[in-house]
Structures are given as C-alpha cells and as structure tokens.
Amino acid sequence: MITLYSLKQSRSQRIVWLLEALGVPFEVQSFEREPVTRFAPPIFKTLHPLGKAPVLKDGNLTLAESASIVEYLIERYGNGRFTPETDTTDYYHYVQWLHYAEGSIMPAILQKMMATDESKINYFNSQVSLHLDYVEQHLNSKKWFCGNELTGADIMMSFPCQVAMFMLPNELYPNIARFVEQVENHPAYRQAVERVGELDLHSL
Known part of the structure; x- marks a missing residue:
C-alpha cells in the first residue's frame, strides 16, 4: 500500500492529485504545519532526514522530493499515461x-x-x-x-x-x-x- 505523508497547505497537494489521477489505492496522512515556524511537524524527521513534506512510502521504498515522487509514481503505476513517449x-x-x-x-x-x-x-x-x-x-x-x-x-x-x-x-x-x-x-x-x-x- 502506498502511503503519502502530506503537509496541509503545501506542495504535497499536487501529489495527492496525481495519486487520484492514477487511480491506485493509497493512504494519505495529512498534517498541520507547526503554528509558529510554519514548518512540517517533527514526525517528518522520523520519515526522512530532511524533515520536509511530501514523503512517499511504497513497500520498502521511502522517497522525498516532489519531482522524484512524481517520476516514480508515473513510471511505476502510470502504464504509459501522464508522460510522453521516451526518446522523443x-x-x-x-x-x-x-x-x-x-x-x-x-x-x-x-x-x-x-x-x-x-x-x-x-x-x-x-x-x-x-x-x-x-x-x-x-x-x-x-x-x-x-x-x-x-x-x-x-x-x-x-x-x-x-x-x-x-x-x-x-x-x-x-x-x-x-x-x-x-x-x-x-x-x-x-x-x-x-x-x-x-x-x-x-x-x-
């Protein structure tokens, strides 16, 4: 099962959009920003050394960085969708x-x-x-x-x-x-x- 650790009011929104567009089963755990710093809460440090959102877990894979997550999800679950043909x-x-x-x-x-x-x-x-x-x-x-x-x-x-x-x-x-x-x-x-x-x- 894919789990997305998402920060509310952030870039994470677009990863939820992609997951919905792909139509794959996934769980999203959505967190509020820290009220003073507006940073991600401490739980994100337990998921990835940078402590930032979004973080994707899929089996044994833990992945940060939005573009990397987008590329992975499309290559793994897109079945040719959401990307032009390679070498074009x-x-x-x-x-x-x-x-x-x-x-x-x-x-x-x-x-x-x-x-x-x-x-x-x-x-x-x-x-x-x-x-x-x-x-x-x-x-x-x-x-x-x-x-x-x-x-x-x-x-x-x-x-x-x-x-x-x-x-x-x-x-x-x-x-x-x-x-x-x-x-x-x-x-x-x-x-x-x-x-x-x-x-x-x-x-x-």
Whole structure:
C-alpha cells in the first residue's frame, strides 16, 4: 500500500492529485504545519532526514522530493499515461518542465515573497516576471504544458502557478490563470481536495 505523508497547505497537494489521477489505492496522512515556524511537524524527521513534506512510502521504498515522487509514481503505476513517449522531443521538454517547477520558478517566487531588502526587491520582481512571462508564452498555444494531455509536468507546475496567481492579478497572465482554473476543476484534483481540503494560500 502506498502511503503519502502530506503537509496541509503545501506542495504535497499536487501529489495527492496525481495519486487520484492514477487511480491506485493509497493512504494519505495529512498534517498541520507547526503554528509558529510554519514548518512540517517533527514526525517528518522520523520519515526522512530532511524533515520536509511530501514523503512517499511504497513497500520498502521511502522517497522525498516532489519531482522524484512524481517520476516514480508515473513510471511505476502510470502504464504509459501522464508522460510522453521516451526518446522523443516532447519527452525531454516534459523533463524540463518537471524539474523547472522546483529548480527555477519556485525559488524565484519564494525569494519575492520573502524579500525585505529594498535593494533586492526589484531584482526578485524582475526574476519572477521573467519566469512568468516564459510560462505565459508557452501556454499560449497549449492546453496543458506538453500539449492536450495531462502529464507529470502539469502536476509539478500546478503549485507555482497557483502561488503566482495568488500573488498577482489574473489579468496579467491570462494563460496561467486559465491553466490554474483548469487544474482546480480537474476531477482528480477535486477528489484530492475531498481527501486533504482546499489549498488555502493565505495560510502559507
């Protein structure tokens, strides 16, 4: 049995969405953030040395890092779904978006959210604009990040896009806003919400 250790109001939401989309049996143990630090509670240190969410257990395997979890679940349980065919151009674009979510756009967004030094705020704002303009342009001709079908790239990009639309007026980035609406209305995403609740970004 797959067990996902999930932190409420976090990136973990997208892993629950993927598990629902895969249609595999799983258990989710969902935890509140620590009230003062907003970090994951101490139980996560017993699951993985980093003490962060999400953590996936599947048999003898314990896995952290969202992109690694997404790749594992799709390769193990996807039966060809949620990923382009390997050794194709689409596949390598898919890999790029899969890792871009946490490797590029999310760090820029977090720096903007946490910036207090006036001398750096303009730089952080420019970096977020750079990334969002890139994503906005990419989505201009696509339903999902890799075309007309949902893939792991969309699972990974959902959270940074949700955060971006929480921070900025939707009309600035209509394609990203449309993508976020599409994510949040996806049937498997709605099933995930029934399991762990709505993503409330005000509580971050």
